[in-house]
Amino acid sequence: MAYLKKRGRVYYIRYHISENGETKSLMKSLRTRHKDVAQKMVRDLEKLEDLGEIDPFSDGFDPVASYKELHKPKQQCSTTREAADLFYKKKEYLSPKTIDAYKRAIEHFIEFNNLAETNPKLIKTDHFENIIFKPGIKSPTRHYYFRQLRTWWNWLLKKEIVQKDLVTPIKEDLPRIRENTRPKMISEEELKTLFKTFDSELGRKITLPKFDPERVQKWFKPIVVLYFYGRLL
Numbered sequence: 001m002a003y004l005k006k007r008g009r010v011y012y013i014r015y016h017i018s019e020n021g022e023t024k025s026l027m028k029s030l031r032t033r034h035k036d037v038a039q040k041m042v043r044d045l046e047k048l049e050d051l052g053e054i055d056p057f058s059d060g061f062d063p064v065a066s067y068k069e070l071h072k073p074k075q076q077c078s079t080t081r082e083a084a085d086l087f088y089k090k091k092e093y094l095s096p097k098t099i100d101a102y103k104r105a106i107e108h109f110i111e112f113n114n115l116a117e118t119n120p121k122l123i124k125t126d127h128f129e130n131i132i133f134k135p136g137i138k139s140p141t142r143h144y145y146f147r148q149l150r151t152w153w154n155w156l157l158k159k160e161i162v163q164k165d166l167v168t169p170i171k172e173d174l175p176r177i178r179e180n181t182r183p184k185m186i187s188e189e190e191l192k193t194l195f196k197t198f199d200s201e202l203g204r205k206i207t208l209p210k211f212d213p214e215r216v217q218k219w220f221k222p223i224v225v226l227y228f229y230g231r232l233l
Contacts, residue, residue: 001016001017002015002042002045002046003016003042004035004038004039010030010031010032010033011029011033011035011037012027013028013041013063014026014027015028015056028056028063029063029064030042030064031064041064044067045066048066051155051158052091053090054066058093076161079117079119079120080110080115080116080119080123081110081117083156083161083162084106084107086161087102088102088103090155101148102148102151102152104148105145105148106148106152108145109131112131113130115127120161121161121162123166124166125169125170128167128170129170132145132149132170132174139175139176140177142174146171146174149167150168153165154168186228191224195224198220198221
């Protein structure tokens with residue numbers, strides 16, 4: 001969240017966030033004495049942050065430079081290669097692992113469809129479907145391609161490099177990813193069966209010659225009841 005702050009006669013932008021119980025804040029000068037100018041700068045910088053174009057808490061962040069960059073003449077990408085490279089450049093603040101994930105999907109998309117020298121405005125839905133619905137790949141891989149390519153394409157849309165959302169409508173045709181885990185909650189009937197089995201096993205052990213009463217797990221039922229009614233099972 002960004003706020004406008006005035007010190008002396010100069011306006012500042014103040015950022016304040018809370019993550020994992022830790023609070024961070026900083027102030028940067030907007031180098032202007034005019035409130036209306038400062039307010040517009042704050043609004044535009046908030047948009048850049050929402051788009052993931054800036055990270056106010058990164059080293060060397062300069063709000064004035066970022067604002068001026070926003071208001072430069074719009075950069076045109078005449079080829080898909082340029083559109084991909086521009087996206088990578090603008091996302092350099094992300095982790096190498098995240099960048100690599102984007103690159104694997106986007107570069108495969110460009111190479112498979114032979115789009116490097118094609119104007120991105122000429123890309124069609126078929127080009128995305130060629131990758132996402134390619135025969136022989138598993139559902140998680142299809143969803144991986146969909147997520148990475150959608151992020152890239154949405155960014156191009158926001159930058160007005162392309163005009164049509166070709167990726168989002170594909171989602172309804174994606175196969176579901178099968179869940180490999182059973183529900184976390186057990187039923188009350190299952191809880192009763194669990195305790196009945198515990199009692200039955202304890203009864204069997206009591207008849208054994210080497211039975212030790214000190215080793216009976218008396219804590220078992222209270223702990224399980226606590227977990228069950230605390231909705232942790």
